[in-house]
Amino acid sequence: MSAVIENHHDDHDHGPAKGITRWLYTTNHKDIGTLYLWFSFAMFLIGGAMAMIIRAELFQPGMQIVEPEFYNQMITLHGLIMIFGGVMPAFVGLANWLVPMMIGAPDMALPRMNNLSFWILPFAFFILLSSLFMEGGAPNFGWTFYAPLSTTYAPPSVTFFIFSVHIMGASSIMGAINVVVTIMNMRAPGVTLMKMPLFVWSWLITAYLLIAVMPVLAGAVTMMLMDIHFGTSFFNAAGGGDPVLFQHIFWFFGHPEVYIMILPAFGIVSHIIETFSRKQLFGYSSMVWAMLSIAILSFVVWAHHMFTVGLPLAAEIFFMWATMLIAVPTGVKVFNWVATMFRGSLTFETPMLFAVAFVVLFTIGGLSGLMLAIVPADFQYHDTYFVVAHFHYVLVPGAIFSIMAAVYYWIPKWSGNMYDERLGKLHFWLSFIGVNVTFFPQHFIGLAGMPRRYPDYALIFADWNMVSSIGAFLFGFSQLLFLFIVIKTVMGGKKATDQVWEGAKGLEWTVASPAPYHTFSTPPKVD
């Protein structure tokens, strides 16, 4: 895609307001993007601190640091905060910054709603975290909150948890509607659907997934609320309800949710690999079709999380085959990335390092996913550390590496400054080693029989748990380096050029660095 920009310096072009009101009242997509990104970073550190507590307890067999009850609260909050507070808002932040600039729009279509959908998030997490200080403690039933553990047997704070999930859902739905409306209506002339940058495509699909499944999650928690406070028995067997129904509803949300957390990553990685290979992306249209088919298939595989609940044989076989089918379009994406690099002209700046690591480690996560899809084998894998290893491989060096790659890749455009390449590489290597030392052994701990959500374990698992904990501490503390690098870059550094990267293509690289407060007030011409 090539673009011609008219560089105009309109006099009426105004900058941001001063002080705190700039951030409270802002309707500017760049400001809101920044808010989302910092917020998710804060949540990433809080959720990460909880992971450190978990790994410290698991460092050795026996109970040392926390009690089992508190341990369960930690795994629950860690999961919820990382998913709803870390990964999802980070992607929304990136969408805010990038979608309008990539399609040549002046802003998001619904700027006031944009402000609202961000500013309700801090309240959601304030409520969730405050439950730690309530009588009976924070939610302790896992991020999957299976009933009746999360209803009849839950601590009183579950009501606050439900309220908090409702707010997060409202925020996500508003954010998603905004993305859809923006992409559908505000593309610059010439930016046809099949010319849209892949990050935009990935977000368009993600947004539809969000709109489809967040209401389902809201339904699930509302039914819980009714069971807890209004005497219904949706999930209470004693009252004629069905605890398995909860799992069907949850995973009908939950499986598309995991793709919500990976599709934008696919988009990001495609851009970065293309840029640093200095070669056009291989198979653009098959990339789009692959994402579409993954998204559609993601609605018919939910019960692969429930192979052991006693589904009928026909259902087990259907969900096994459907799940395995997802590996086909996923494979296509991986092959396309490799083919893009093949005979390119590669350099390995920090974003590319993260992107390459993404491809390798995400693929490992995809392959273990394939193993999990095999029902008889899943009877052995399910709810062990093998599953923990699987989803951490797709989420940490998957989703989170892609977010870090995106930050390194676009931060020169956002801040006008280059980050420190040496520190960036150091951060990459520490994270890369840390992530693998943490999660690779977990595959084997799981195969050898260690269940997940256990605060204590049999002695044969001791050695590898210690290795895993050491890796986790390494990974955890390396993220403080990331914080330092980001702050250092925002404060100053080598000035970035407009194009920033030699191989970078796309509208966002045609505007100045840092990107002016308002871009594309007049649509660019694209042919």
Next chain:
Amino acid sequence: MLFNLLSFLKRNTFLIALLLLVSPFMQADWFALNMTRGSTDISNEVFELHMLIFWICVAIGVIVFSVMFYSMWAHTKKKNPVPARFHENHKLEIAWTIIPFLILIAMAVPASKTLVKIYDDEAGDINIQVTGYQWKWQYRYLEDDVSFFSNLSTDLDEIYNLVPKGENYLQEVDEMVVIPAGKKVRFLITANDVIHSWWLPAFAIKQDAIPGFVNTAWTIVDEPGIYRGKCTELCGKNHGFMPIVVKVVEQAEYDEWVFAKKQEAIKLAELTTKEWTAAELVERGESIYEVNCVACHQTSGQGISGIFPALAGSDIVMNNKDRNIEILMEGVQGAAMNSFSYLSEVELAAVITYTRQSWGNAEKGDGEIVIPKDIVDYKEPKI
């Protein structure tokens, strides 16, 4: 020579640091790295299936990553300053859609076959109902009218690192499930409170225990021995502390065991009519309290504020004998307190008496004891 060494060290500091970092783990337990083959035909089949898909995945990984690493090595900007211009290749793209599809079918077909075998639903020679409770398992032998609870027997002092941990740390119970070798045993799995999951890796059985549902699983084990498993669905505080131990014995030994269990039951029934003193009941009640009640109400009887109420100083426990019995028999609606009506009359009387006599309750309250007959009376149909 020395210089060479120094420069080697300098060039490889990173590698050496890494080696130093990992060297303590070189002695780590290399045997605890894979799934067990298990000891039934099904578990062997599952193991083979696991190894098959594992190696297929390794092969896919090796192929994809070698192309990628080759390109990262050969197609750097230095070595290949002018990038190629291709960006699609229909033949290639069709190939890498169809071939994975075929590989998947090759994996899914044997998997489906094994699954059909696992789902065989003929009745077993022996049928055992397995019920998950927070946080223990109950086993009921449906043909023989034998029934008991199986609790973790690891000492709290081991868990809290006060004494060295034993060989079967967290994998030992006070009473094992006994089954005969070579017989088809069917487990009917359900739960009383929240969802649990009954996992025995050596039999390749993992079935969720769900309140209101009965799931089934079966096995035939030829090799006598002791097999250990765990709860695998988060079920609250002591999820990690409700192991499963199955003892497989020859038929003759199994018959003896069943006979002994039945004798035990008869003895227990006799106890119901015995004259009990408060001291005897308290003594008996303490151990029942430790197994059934401590997890929530705590040894001190203080409970956990906000979730589990205190029994020490509780008005019901001190002054309201009838309601006290009723709560144990019926549970409390909408709370974690379930019915304990599955305990015997003696056990119930003993544990209630224990709570009414401990922590100063007897002094502050009416001090009355509950005898087995009170429970029997409660159970009489009320007109």
